[in-house]
Amino acid sequence: MFRIALPARLRVATWSQASSCRTPKMTVRRRPRWSELQPLLRPRNVPLRPTERRLAAAASISDLRLLARRRAPRAVFDYTDGAAGEEISLRRSRQAYARVEFQPQVLQDVSVVDTSTMILGRPAALPLVFAPTGFTRMMHTDGEPAVARVAARIGIPYALSTMGTTSIERLAAAAPDGRRWFQLYLWRDRAASHDFVVRARESGYEAMVLTVDTPVPGARLRDVRNGLTIPPSLSARTLAEGVLHPAWWFDLLTTEPLEFASLTRFEGTVADLVGKMFDPAATIADVAWLRSVWDGPLVVKGIQTVADARAVVDAGADAVIVSNHGGRQLDRAPTPLEVLPSVVDAVGDRAEVYVDGGILSGSDVVAAVACGARAALVGRAYLYGLMAGGERGVQRAADILRGEIAGTLALLGVSRVPDLRRDHVRLRTP
Ligand SMILES: Cc1cc2nc3c(=O)[nH]c(=O)nc-3n(C[C@H](O)[C@H](O)[C@H](O)COP(=O)(O)O)c2cc1C
Numbered sequence: 051m052f053r054i055a056l057p058a059r060l061r062v063a064t065w066s067q068a069s070s071c072r073t074p075k076m077t078v079r080r081r082p083r084w085s086e087l088q089p090l091l092r093p094r095n096v097p098l099r100p101t102e103r104r105l106a107a108a109a110s111i112s113d114l115r116l117l118a119r120r121r122a123p124r125a126v127f128d129y130t131d132g133a134a135g136e137e138i139s140l141r142r143s144r145q146a147y148a149r150v151e152f153q154p155q156v157l158q159d160v161s162v163v164d165t166s167t168m169i170l171g172r173p174a175a176l177p178l179v180f181a182p183t184g185f186t187r188m189m190h191t192d193g194e195p196a197v198a199r200v201a202a203r204i205g206i207p208y209a210l211s212t213m214g215t216t217s218i219e220r221l222a223a224a225a226p227d228g229r230r231w232f233q234l235y236l237w238r239d240r241a242a243s244h245d246f247v248v249r250a251r252e253s254g255y256e257a258m259v260l261t262v263d264t265p266v267p268g269a270r271l272r273d274v275r276n277g278l279t280i281p282p283s284l285s286a287r288t289l290a291e292g293v294l295h296p297a298w299w300f301d302l303l304t305t306e307p308l309e310f311a312s313l314t315r316f317e318g319t320v321a322d323l324v325g326k327m328f329d330p331a332a333t334i335a336d337v338a339w340l341r342s343v344w345d346g347p348l349v350v351k352g353i354q355t356v357a358d359a360r361a362v363v364d365a366g367a368d369a370v371i372v373s374n375h376g377g378r379q380l381d382r383a384p385t386p387l388e389v390l391p392s393v394v395d396a397v398g399d400r401a402e403v404y405v406d407g408g409i410l411s412g413s414d415v416v417a418a419v420a421c422g423a424r425a426a427l428v429g430r431a432y433l434y435g436l437m438a439g440g441e442r443g444v445q446r447a448a449d450i451l452r453g454e455i456a457g458t459l460a461l462l463g464v465s466r467v468p469d470l471r472r473d474h475v476r477l478r479t480p
Pocket residue numbers: 129130131181182183184211212213214233261351373374375376377378406407408409427428429430431433
């Protein structure tokens with residue numbers, strides 16, 4: 051038997067609250083028993099691989115963003131993270147979600163929370179869609195197939211971009227059971243646009259998403275400052291960056307070359323590409339044209355006013371996405387969450403209304419649905435995951451969002467997504 055003899059200065063004196071004369075009382079210590087310690091010693095299941103370990107420690111999309119910033123070269127991170135001009139549109143989108151104040155209803159039975167909803171007439175496990183993002187293999191060579199596989203696994207749609215780095219057919223082969231949408235930009239060469247429509251139909255894509263907010267390239271100042279070209283060029287600066295991000299460069303140089311799947315060859319900046327290929331003369335007649343050549347659901351993305359929502363629904367759209375392209379096109383564009391309710395009021399009885407821009411958490415998704423959206427789209431949220439750890443990172447982003455959606459619903463006192471109402475949310479005045 052041994053005794054722990056504490057030096058006098060380590061003895062802890064506490065004041066007896068009951069005693070009016072406030073005599074100091076010594077804390078009586080004893081040796082802990084093994085039987086008491088043993089249950090506290092629960093070894094955590096720490097993943098051995100460093101990427102897995104970092105992803106497991108990420109508790110939010112913001113944590114994944116920090117990991118992404120460390121892993122990807124600066125120009126690549128900035129291409130994803132950045133927006134147009136002074137990035138006012140993007141900041142305002144985020145601030146709008148920060149202004150959301152939930153109005154919870156307590157004492158509701160939320161023992162079972164169902165996060166599913168209907169999107170384009172089919173069930174989706176969450177009111178969430180992975181947005182189309184160009185050049186996804188630049189963020190991580192797992193690229194679009196990884197995003198599509200995660201979307202299929204968690205039961206939500208994913209839209210492949212015209213500017214994707216995986217072809218329509220290869221993506222279909224990578225996620226044959228997933229809900230695949232194709233996002234179309236109208237090329238100056240209409241025959242080429244029509245060719246995409248035909249290939250998407252033949253490869254079993256469910257919906258066509260026409261993006262209409264990109265007549266000319268947005269002013270992406272971070273890309274200009276970083277000298278971003280596509281594919282990234284090996285300059286002295288990028289080589290120096292390579293030393294800082296060896297895993298990214300090793301991955302890039304040892305996998306299939308990075309190129310746009312829908313273009314045979316292009317070298318230059320994103321702005322050069324958009325300026326050369328996209329048709330600034332597109333009009334509402336082109337929505338009607340697309341309606342006539344695509345017989346599946348037609349979604350129009352980039353709607354920012356009630357008048358435009360009405361016009362595209364009149365031209366045959368089945369759904370609209372209230373979006374300013376994540377702030378990457380017109381800076382100082384309308385803020386999607388703020389425009390959303392009036393668009394829902396105007397066309398919600400004839401079309402589904404979705405929203406995107408600045409969504410970084412499951413509670414943002416819940417707020418968007420409460421404001422009238424059938425579903426929310428996220429771009430950067432899954433791209434941060436992709437940059438942080440490839441497919442496993444996208445899965446981590448999806449798991450985080452799914453957990454937050456379910457948790458927010460429960461705390462709001464809502465057990466089913468269709469029960470979310472506008473009065474569950476109040477927008478605080480800034
Ligand atoms: C890196 C990146 C590339 C994008 N590429 C496209 C694209 O090719 N086509 C398109 O319609 N939208 C594109 N977008 C916009 C997204 O579809 C979506 O509107 C936007 O990301 C939503 O904002 P969030 O990133 O804050 O979620 C892109 C967005 C990002 C971040």
